[in-house]
Amino acid sequence: MLRTLVRLATAAILACAPVAGPAMAQDAPAAEVTPGGALNMIVQPEPPMLIVGLNTQGPTLYVAGQIYQSLLTYDASLNPLPQLAKSWEVSEDGLTYTFSLQEGVKWHDGEPFTSADVVFAATEFLVDAHPRWRLIAEAYVESVTAPDDLTVVFKMKKPFSAFLYGFELSSFPIMPKHIYQGTDYRTNPANSTPIGTGPFKFKEWQRGSFIHLVRNEDYWKDGKPYLDELYFRVIPDAASRSIAFEQGTVDVLRGGDVEGFAIRTLTALPGVESTTAGWEYFSPQMFIQPNLRLEVFADRNIRKAMYHALDRDFIVNAIFFGQGKAARGPFSATTMFHDPDLQQYPFDMDLAKKLVAESGIDLSKHPIRLMGLPYGSTWDRLAEYVKQQLEELGFVVTIQAVDAGGWLQNIGSFNFDLAFNFLYQFGHPAQGVSRNYYSDNIVQGTHAGNNQAYANPEVDALFTKAADAVNQEDAAAAYTQVQEILAEDVPLLWTFDMQNTTIYRDKVKNLVRTAIGLNEPMDDVWIAK
Amino acid sequence: MLSFTLQRIGKAVVVIIGVIILNFLLIKLAPGDPAAILAGEAGSGDPQYLENLRAQFGLDRPVPVQLWNYLSGVLTGDLGFSYRNQVPVLSLILERLPATLLLTGAAFAFSLATGVLFGVMAARYRGSALDSIITTLALVFYATPLFWIALMSVLLFSINLGWLPPFDMETIGAGYTGWRRALDIAHHLILPAVTLGLFYTAVYTRLTRASMLEVMGLDFVKTARAKGVPNKRIIRRHVLRNAVLPVFTFASMQAGQLVGGAILTETVFAWPGIGRLMFDALMQRDYPVLLGVFLVTAIVVVIVNFIADLLYRIVDPRIGIA
Numbered sequence: 001m002l003r004t005l006v007r008l009a010t011a012a013i014l015a016c017a018p019v020a021g022p023a024m025a026q027d028a029p030a031a032e033v034t035p036g037g038a039l040n041m042i043v044q045p046e047p048p049m050l051i052v053g054l055n056t057q058g059p060t061l062y063v064a065g066q067i068y069q070s071l072l073t074y075d076a077s078l079n080p081l082p083q084l085a086k087s088w089e090v091s092e093d094g095l096t097y098t099f100s101l102q103e104g105v106k107w108h109d110g111e112p113f114t115s116a117d118v119v120f121a122a123t124e125f126l127v128d129a130h131p132r133w134r135l136i137a138e139a140y141v142e143s144v145t146a147p148d149d150l151t152v153v154f155k156m157k158k159p160f161s162a163f164l165y166g167f168e169l170s171s172f173p174i175m176p177k178h179i180y181q182g183t184d185y186r187t188n189p190a191n192s193t194p195i196g197t198g199p200f201k202f203k204e205w206q207r208g209s210f211i212h213l214v215r216n217e218d219y220w221k222d223g224k225p226y227l228d229e230l231y232f233r234v235i236p237d238a239a240s241r242s243i244a245f246e247q248g249t250v251d252v253l254r255g256g257d258v259e260g261f262a263i264r265t266l267t268a269l270p271g272v273e274s275t276t277a278g279w280e281y282f283s284p285q286m287f288i289q290p291n292l293r294l295e296v297f298a299d300r301n302i303r304k305a306m307y308h309a310l311d312r313d314f315i316v317n318a319i320f321f322g323q324g325k326a327a328r329g330p331f332s333a334t335t336m337f338h339d340p341d342l343q344q345y346p347f348d349m350d351l352a353k354k355l356v357a358e359s360g361i362d363l364s365k366h367p368i369r370l371m372g373l374p375y376g377s378t379w380d381r382l383a384e385y386v387k388q389q390l391e392e393l394g395f396v397v398t399i400q401a402v403d404a405g406g407w408l409q410n411i412g413s414f415n416f417d418l419a420f421n422f423l424y425q426f427g428h429p430a431q432g433v434s435r436n437y438y439s440d441n442i443v444q445g446t447h448a449g450n451n452q453a454y455a456n457p458e459v460d461a462l463f464t465k466a467a468d469a470v471n472q473e474d475a476a477a478a479y480t481q482v483q484e485i486l487a488e489d490v491p492l493l494w495t496f497d498m499q500n501t502t503i504y505r506d507k508v509k510n511l512v513r514t515a516i517g518l519n520e521p522m523d524d525v526w527i528a529k
Numbered sequence: 530m531l532s533f534t535l536q537r538i539g540k541a542v543v544v545i546i547g548v549i550i551l552n553f554l555l556i557k558l559a560p561g562d563p564a565a566i567l568a569g570e571a572g573s574g575d576p577q578y579l580e581n582l583r584a585q586f587g588l589d590r591p592v593p594v595q596l597w598n599y600l601s602g603v604l605t606g607d608l609g610f611s612y613r614n615q616v617p618v619l620s621l622i623l624e625r626l627p628a629t630l631l632l633t634g635a636a637f638a639f640s641l642a643t644g645v646l647f648g649v650m651a652a653r654y655r656g657s658a659l660d661s662i663i664t665t666l667a668l669v670f671y672a673t674p675l676f677w678i679a680l681m682s683v684l685l686f687s688i689n690l691g692w693l694p695p696f697d698m699e700t701i702g703a704g705y706t707g708w709r710r711a712l713d714i715a716h717h718l719i720l721p722a723v724t725l726g727l728f729y730t731a732v733y734t735r736l737t738r739a740s741m742l743e744v745m746g747l748d749f750v751k752t753a754r755a756k757g758v759p760n761k762r763i764i765r766r767h768v769l770r771n772a773v774l775p776v777f778t779f780a781s782m783q784a785g786q787l788v789g790g791a792i793l794t795e796t797v798f799a800w801p802g803i804g805r806l807m808f809d810a811l812m813q814r815d816y817p818v819l820l821g822v823f824l825v826t827a828i829v830v831v832i833v834n835f836i837a838d839l840l841y842r843i844v845d846p847r848i849g850i851a
Contacts (some may be wrong), residue, residue: 010662039703045809048613055567131568131578186615188587207624208801231702235799239680241694243688247695405814408569445576447569491567 036230037330037527040250042241042257043211046234050194052173053121054115054129054185061170062254063211063232065519067108068196070174071099071118072167074515076280078336078394078427080164083521084197085152086173094159094470105220107176108195108202115146120177122154129185131217132171132431136160150422159468161475162430165336166515168281171426180203198396199523219400219523226526242266250494251508251527254518255279255500260321260378263501274503278517283332283432284500286324286422288386288493292453294417296366303490304345305355311347316496319381323501327494331433334497335425337466337479342487352393363394371400374407379420411447422498423448428516429479434463437491440490454491475522537838541831548827549603549820553596556816557687562588563612563811563814586612599805599817602620609808618821622816623807626825628698629802632794635718635788636726641780642734643726645773651734652741653764671731679724679797693720696799721798725791729783733776740772747771777844785830789822 020175043059052064071085079086085099105113122144127132132372141165156163166172179190196200198219200213215225216367233250235241242262244250246269258266267274290297290306297303312326331338356363370390372383386396397418402410410416425432435441435448439455459482466478502518504511507528514520583589587598602609605814608618651663670678687695699705699713719745744750745768753767783790792804803822810818841848 040702048611048813049615051615053617056565128581131575134578135575187610191615206801207621208628208805209698209799212702229702232696233701233799234801235696236796236805237696237799240683240797240799243683243695247688402560404569404812405559405566407561409560409562409564411563443576445565445579447565449575 008444026321033226033509033527035526035527036228037529038076038231039178039227039252039522039525039527040231041252042235042244042250042254043232044241044254044257046208046236049191050205051175051185051191052169053125053175053298054191056131056170056173058256060521063213064173064194064196065169065198065516066200066213066521067194067198067202068169068173068175069198069521070167070169070172072164073520074165074168074427075279076277076515078280078515080167083168084118085167087233088164090164094114095156096163097154097156097163099152099154102151103218104188104449105197106214106218107178107197109176109179110218111176111178112199113174113176114149116149117177118152119144119146120181121172121174122152125175125180125185126172130173132166136163136166141227142274159470160430161467161469161472162428165428166426166431169519171431182429186429199387199521200227200230221523225521225523229515230522238262238268245503251505252511252518253503255323255502259376260323263321263323263503266503267501269508272503273506274332274501275512276499276501278502278512278514278520279500280334280515281427283334283425283427284368284422284498285327285332286420286495286498287327288495289411289416289419289421289452290452290491290493291414291417291419292369292491293414294366296361296363296368297418299359299361300489301355301359302361303493305352305359305393306390307345307357307490307493308348309393310386310493310495311389312495313347315382315385320378320496320498321387324496324499329483330437330492330494331429331479331483332425335433336428337476337483338478339483342483345490349389350391356383356394364396367396367398369400371402371407371410371416371419372399373420373422374401374403380419408447411451412445414451414453416445416451421447421451430463430467434467437486438463440473452491454489456485456489456491459485459489537835539617541835544831545824545827546600547633550596552820552823553599553816554592556814556819557592559814561814562664563816564588566813567613569741573616599820608821608824609817611818612702613813613815614818618817621818622803622821622825625801625806626788629788629795629804631714632684632718632721632725632800632802633791635722636729636791637780637783637787640726640729640733640783641720641776644730645737645769645776647730647734648737648776649741649764649769651738652745655742664738667731667734669731670727671720671735675724675728676793676797678727679721679794682720682724683797693717695720696797698800719793721791721800724798725794729779732779736779737772740775741768744768744772774845775802777837777840781833784833784837788829789826 043063047057047060047063049055050060050064050067052060052068069084071083073083075081083103084105086102087100089098101115107113122137122461127137140156140158140160142157145153147153174489176195179195180188193465199219201216204212213230215228217500219225222240231263233244235244238259241253242258245253245266255264266272280342280457290303292298316322316324316326316340325333328344329342331340370383370387374378383399387399393470409422437454437459438450439460441450442453442455443449462478464481466475469475469478502512509526509528510524512518513524562583563586564579567582568579587595599609611618611621647667651660654660683695686693694717698712698717703713705713726826747813750763753763754849764850788803789807791802792808794800795802795804807819810822
């Protein structure tokens with residue numbers, strides 16, 4: 001199923017690039033696997049560390065995903081798949097989750113991996129250090145116990161319908177108890193030599209140059225991984241990264257490694273394949289965040305007018321080089337429970353102006369600041385476009401220039417009028433969507449809360465009802481209802497579901513297989529000789 | 530001489546402490562903090578989590594206390610701990626310093642050698658076609674932005690001609706050792722060092738040429754010529770020796786930038802140097818790393834100035850120590 005999806009996605013892209021057409025036929029059957037070889041990739045930007053329990057930045061996950069593992073992973077439709085957990089069981093009342101672990105798993109230093117490590121991660125390490133697990137553990141988890149070496153039982157305080165969807169690497173990385181227990185995790189000297197259970201072991205990191213991983217000979221899946229070595233190179237300049245792929249120095253480009261305009265050129269090269277799959281779990285969505293504390297944005301009709309004034313297909317196609325899809329609501333199209341039949345706000349400047357006129361507000365009396373995202377020229381173009389559209393509507397807009405630190409500071413202290421933002425939705429609305437709308441999440445000091453100050457008791461109640469549901473049908477009904485209310489209220493202007501294109505040489509096989517894409521252990525990846 | 534040295538060291542210590550305090554306060558003025566940036570990159574983080582991070586970093590204490598902790602640490606040789614990388618700052622800096630010194634040192638030697646050579650040739654053959662070519666090229670390289678030269682040279686020498694590697698400091702994964710490795714690094718060094726050095730080559734060329742022409746018109750040169758001293762010897766011993774002072778002054782300024790002056794070049798050529806460490810630390814508000822790099826830069830500037838002051842006496846014996 002997944003392979004089919006990947007192929008369909010590839011085919012869709014290749015259809016626009018006739019030169020690369022024959023590459024499709026070279027997809028060899030599994031029997032012809034040729035083991036060995038080194039896979040060259042780019043890690044951009046260079047991660048600060050590889051201890052995924054302490055840092056869940058994208059580049060950290062990309063490299064550390066080969067070293068560390070979690071209990072589960074997810075297929076492209078977000079169904080759970082086994083990883084360190086062989087199987088799992090959920091009790092009827094939704095209050096007990098029992099995971100059976102794989103047998104014969106060893107840490108890279110030879111120590112056996114057991115249920116004690118999982119309990120340590122769930123009750124100590126991640127409670128201290130992980131931004132998301134901390135909250136889940138506090139709100140829902142009653143106890144985590146290990147009846148024997150290969151079984152872990154999570155007892156819940158109350159049902160949590162998203163619980164099974166938070167066990168991939170970035171949400172629940174399992175750290176070795178024998179190395180970390182009783183130490184200060186952040187300053188543990190072992191942090192410079194990560195020890196995991198994954199298919200590749202840490203060999204060397206020359207800061208500023210490359211990270212080198214080698215095959216784990218004692219990996220718990222027999223005969224795997226196929227590859228001998230992985231190199232993650234640090235190449236800070238985007239043009240140089242394109243050159244590195246063109247010249248064959250690297251075999252894989254992760255989404256974001258090269259500029260949008262380079263993607264079209266590179267995917268058109270012979271012997272090159274690409275896919276947008278492998279980001280379903282993260283489903284990043286970009287939105288424009290109006291500060292509802294301002295009188296002008298508190299008016300719902302003005303927000304609707306602003307939404308109508310933006311041509312979001314133009315934004316995706318002309319500004320972001322087609323790397324995305326216009327958003328159709330608060331849930332990204334690849335997030336669970338996404339409702340495809342919501343009220344839409346197509347680009348219609350006349351309608352937008354009519355809505356403003358009806359509201360009776362003189363927009364020119366409300367000058368606003370627009371804070372873009374400091375991630376390069378593409379985002380600058382977006383800010384210019386939004387400014388132009390809003391000025392046509394009657395606003396007076398000044399663009400606020402910030403760097404990443406300044407952006408976070410302003411968003412976190414509510415010092416903004418209209419801001420660009422994007423967040424991962426982590427597959428499930430309870431993990432990555434509801435946090436933007438809960439009225440008790442209007443808190444300073446984070447960029448990922450309800451910073452716009454939207455308060456609707458009905459929305460609060462529905463999100464809670466869905467999260468606490470025992471069965472998925474109840475959750476689905478509540479999520480559909482909440483999407484309808486949000487689509488009518490437009491507290492955020494959901495702009496587009498972001499896509500990331502993975503580009504790779506066609507000799508690299510089985511690269512993207514799950515919803516976490518390149519963060520998945522590459523134990524099935526091989527290079528055709 | 531001894532009292533001069535002691536006096537200069539005393540001044541240097543005051544300057545460096547001043548630099549630390551000033552930098553510390555300037556950094557605190559920048560909006561945002563490392564905890565927020567870490568959470569921002571992870572795509573999540575509630576306020577309590579951020580508070581915990583800040584407490585671990587010591588950012589919850591008053592600024593004067595933070596400053597005092599840092600200063601007393603530096604005086605005992607402890608540059609602190611990087612918030613992001615979770616490694617001691619000193620080891621981060623020492624790991625990256627050799628690459629930068631190699632690059633900037635090579636660029637320095639290249640620009641000084643070629644600049645003086647071209648300047649002398651242009652002055653010697655003033656008004657000739659050679660002079661025009663040299664001065665035109667010097668003007669072009671003086672006026673062209675560094676990054677553009679870098680990109681164009683990659684395009685020409687790496688992509689079209691395939692002579693030189695476009696980035697990296699050595700062939701990754703080749704496992705060379707000894708001389709083979711040195712050669713490999715030298716091969717990778719050519720493009721970034723030349724790119725970085727070209728601007729100064731242009732400066733030295735123009736300075737040398739102007740200064741030579743000025744000295745050539747002086748009476749003692751005429752006297753030497755009248756005495757029948759060979760032309761080559763006049764250029765080398767009489768003219769160049771007297772014309773080199775402005776070049777030396779400028780070279781000591783370039784030498785002051787040995788540590789911090791190569792950010793762009795390091796970025797374009799993926800050179801694992803300290804400039805990139807500094808730039809990343811700035812964007813990520815990794816204060817201890819940033820302060821550490823500033824400190825090393827300040828120390829290098831102070832040392833270079835000191836050496837330059839001593840060398841002035843050798844270059845021009847008329848200058849005394851004051």
